[in-house]
Amino acid sequence: MSTILSTLYQVQTYELEIDQARERIKAIEALLSHDTRVATAEQQLKQAQQNLQAARTHLKDLELEMAGLIEKIDHVNDLLYGNKIRNHREIQDRQKELDSLQRRHSHLESLIAEATQEVELCTAEVKQAEADLEEANNLSAETAQELQQERDKLNQLIKTTLKKRKQIVSSIPDSTLKHYRALRKVKNGQAIAMLKNQSCGVCGIEQPSSEVTRIITQPDEMIYCIGCGRILIAP
Template sequence: MSYALGLYRLQQVDSRIDQVNTRLDAIRTVLENDSSTRAARATLEQAEKSLREAEKNLRTSEAASQAQRIKLEQTEASLYGGRVQNPKELQDLQNELAALKRHLATLEDSQLESMLTLETAREEHKAALTNLSQVEGQFISQNASLKSEQDTLQNNLENLKAERTATHSTIQQALLEKYETLRLKRRGLAVTTVSDQACDACGAGLTPAQAQSARISTQLVECPSCGRILFSN
């Protein structure tokens, strides 16, 4: 077996390992950091905050209206109770009563607005709860398929590691060191194939002699452009 063939087989295994690890990383990212669920929870939290504020505002409006009604009742009692006989005082009470009624109308309008706001907040809160439930349900369903894929990929990875160990043991240490150095320099691809007298990795053309050497030589032949080890059947 030529040196290039052994390294090419190792490269094939390493490339598959890289692909599996990339997919496993992507799955872990999805499982650990689902943006849809986070967004749905954030929406619910905001809806809960708005609901609490709306409830508080309504309680405040109700209390203000109730306090105003008490003042109104007290003024009416003073006006119509017969205890006040002085015309000026009676006129003052009538003016005060009219002002209290106007302010009560304003407070009741505000209370009605608070009630409508609360109703809207409750609807939005209910919608946010429903949305979160749906998103979490979808996420659980998606997770089931992703978890299954993750388990399959983990098994594949173990098999590939065993295959790599077996292939690795057949290659000389000096060649392995060269291979690993190239892997680091060339984004994981140290060995590439040749097609139509060109390097499949970078596309650089080869002379007929270089292409022939890559095909029949027992020694390593490197691409004159990218420096990767060339393998040709």
């Protein structure tokens, strides 16, 4: 035959199940609202795209400089070999200018080759980042579906457990419920503990033999754990 305290213990069991389910639902909602895997992949793609844009801009600048340089080289060559200057000193100056331009041309060719490789590398990184984001989105969709299914099950569990709680809680006196609720607030949701081998089932403190006897023989009397202060009941 159920006693008031044993019934209250069952109420607590139901309420703990509901509390745990609600906490898990909160965690699920947080996961659904912010998928770090997708956010990370999006950030990596954005960075890769920025790197590619910078590499392309750098290459374009070098190519424009090369185009201008070639025009200058052609112009100086035309002056030198088109019989347009006769002065020996000017010819020497133009030859020095041409040598300098050709050295810059050679250096620019190396820079353009490096910049072209950088663009190719950045392009490959963008493609990889796009693939990573697509995979993250696919995994996120699968995970979201699993989480939504878990949330639905938890909501159903809460609904069922609330019905079970309602069926038995009406048999408990209001004063007892009020005391239980006040104690539950300060005992991490567990106002009542089951006695296990003469010890509190929550804090593990062994109880005096006289108290254990009272707990067993007077099941509706509120007897408290000497350690944590929870109400103790016999199994």
